[in-house]
Amino acid sequence: MTDGDARPLAVLRATIDALDRELLQLTARRMAVVAEVAAYKRAHGMRVRDPAREREVLAERTRDAAELGLPVGEVEAIFRLLLRASREHQSALRAEVPPGEPPRxxxxxxxxxxxxxxxxxxxxxxxxxxxxxxxxxxxxxxxxxxxxxxxxxxxxxxxxxxxxxxxxxxxxxxxxxxxxxxxxxxxxxxxxxxxxxxxxxxxxxxxxxxxxxxxxxxxxxxxxxxxxxxxxxxxxxxxxxxxxxxTPAHHDRVMAIVQVLTHFQTQVLGLTLARAGLPLEETLRFTSPAYLLELYVAARHFAQSPALYGPLEMRNPELGAVTDAFRGAATELATVLRAGDQAAFEGMFAEVRAFFGDFTETALEQSSHLIDRIVERT
CATH class of the missing domain: 3.40.50.720 (NAD(P)-binding Rossmann-like Domain)
Incomplete structure (x- = not known):
């Protein structure tokens, strides 16, 4: 087809719009069948999530995508979202609630x-x-x-x-x-x-x-x-x-890491950025995907209420221990960097890598996926 034979852009876009509506109609039909699946599972006492079935679906859909010349990663992401939506629909339809369960x-x-x-x-x-x-x-x-x-x-x-x-x-x-x-x-x-x-x-x-x-x-x-x-x-x-x-005590100890430490480091990052004297917009002109991901987390945090985060951190009985540990680690790392001590820096890296163990591979895979999605939306 020559340039002169190409259909007008408005026609092409209208065609895409029509195909998108067909996709939505097919998705609606799919969810109607999912509702039938929910009824069957409830009647037979089955769990909503079937990991083996989900793996099978993803393998088949990505194989079909490759045969059709479609981007496999993007198609897999689409079907993961569809599977999650299907589980949400089945749960909302009470698929795991026994038929005789009395309402409370x-x-x-x-x-x-x-x-x-x-x-x-x-x-x-x-x-x-x-x-x-x-x-x-x-x-x-x-x-x-x-x-x-x-x-x-x-x-x-x-x-x-x-x-x-x-x-x-x-x-x-x-x-x-x-x-x-x-x-x-x-x-x-x-x-x-x-x-x-x-x-x-x-x-x-x-x-x-x-x-x-x-x-x-x-x-x-x-x-x-x-x-x-x-x-x-x-x-x-x-x-x-x-x-x-x-137990309540174990919960609070773990939350000192999962919540208090996480929020504390985000707050330190935000406070440092606010006082560094460099406008946010200027840093965004030079942003890397990893920096942008950190910024999204920090900005999301500070977009919410201090009345939520202050008491959450202040009332955790392990607050002092975890913030002291953070301060000590920051001081140690700063000392190593200022001294230009590469050997000590590599030793620190090895210590932390050993702590993460095999989780590093999962982190590389999952963070790469997140970064790809962020770059697509910017």
Whole structure:
């Protein structure tokens, strides 16, 4: 075809638009079949996620893509998203909820907050009756707690124990009292002291802005009453969450690394950048993908509320130990760099590489994928 025979650009774009609509229609048909799969799995007591089937699908689709001359990596990414959407759809359709499972009444104290809304959606999707009590609702926290089978405290961390003490006596003995805060020792102790009901401490390891609950992690700390704790673990799993169990003390120690150290280093980076005297826009003209990834994490962090991160870090009992360790590592590294001591630098590299072990290979693969996606969108 010569340039003179080529179709006009407007026609080509209209054709692409029509093909995209066909893709959407096919996706809708696919999700309708996924709904049938969900019904079958529920009737037969099957799990939503089938890793062997997912591997089979990805292998076949990437093989087909290669035969059609399509970019294999991009096609694999598309089908991974489709598989995640399929799992989310099946979970929302209660595929892992046994047909005879009775619905519960779940009261969420602080249900108009960001995580409170996520909890309301989670339990509502699974067919439970949700009562929301907040500062702007007609129903009060104590009244909601007395009426519920499950009472969730989802309020700012600095008032969590106060709210627990207030509503705990209103929770029925045959019910469950739980919280969703980022520290666990103090809230669990407060719940055990405030009520004779079953007690479970939980910590959703994700923010309210997640697009899907599939594969998101939640920590569960048993306080009192294994029957309710087992029910809660099954409920979270049925909605696609990954449950990690821990004691409250172990949770807080691990969170000192997973949250406090992570947020602390991000805050140090942000504060250093803000005071370095070089405009952000100028650094972006020279950005590498890795720097851009770090900037996205830092800017995302500072776009959120200090009222969230301050108490989360300040109330962790391991705060002092982890920040002292960070300061010591930073001082040691700065000393090595200023001295130009390459041997010491390589020794530090070897120490950290040994700590990461085989995870370095996973990190290279996954971070390369993330960097590719970031570069595509810039």
């Amino acid at each position: 009444t779940v009261a969420i104290v602080g249900g108009h907050g960001r995580i409170g809304r996520v909890m309301a959606r989670l339990f509502g999707d699974l067919g439970h009756r949700v009562l929301v009590a907040d500062v702007d609702t007609e129903i009060g926290a104590a009244e909601a707690a007395a009426a519920a089978d499950v009472v969730i405290v989802s309020v700012p961390i600095d008032v969590t124990e106060q709210v627990i003490t207030t509503i705990g006596p209103h929770v029925r003995e045959d019910a469950l009292l739980m919280d969703v805060t980022s520290v666990k020792r103090a809230p669990v102790e407060a719940m055990l002291a405030a009520t004779r009901a079953s007690v479970v401490g939980t910590h959703p390891m994700f923010g309210a802005s997640v697009h899907s609950l599939q594969g998101q992690r939640v920590v569960l700390c048993r306080g009192r009453g294994d029957a309710w704790a087992d029910w809660l673990a099954r409920t979270f799993t049925a909605r696609g969450l990954v449950v990690t169990e821990a």
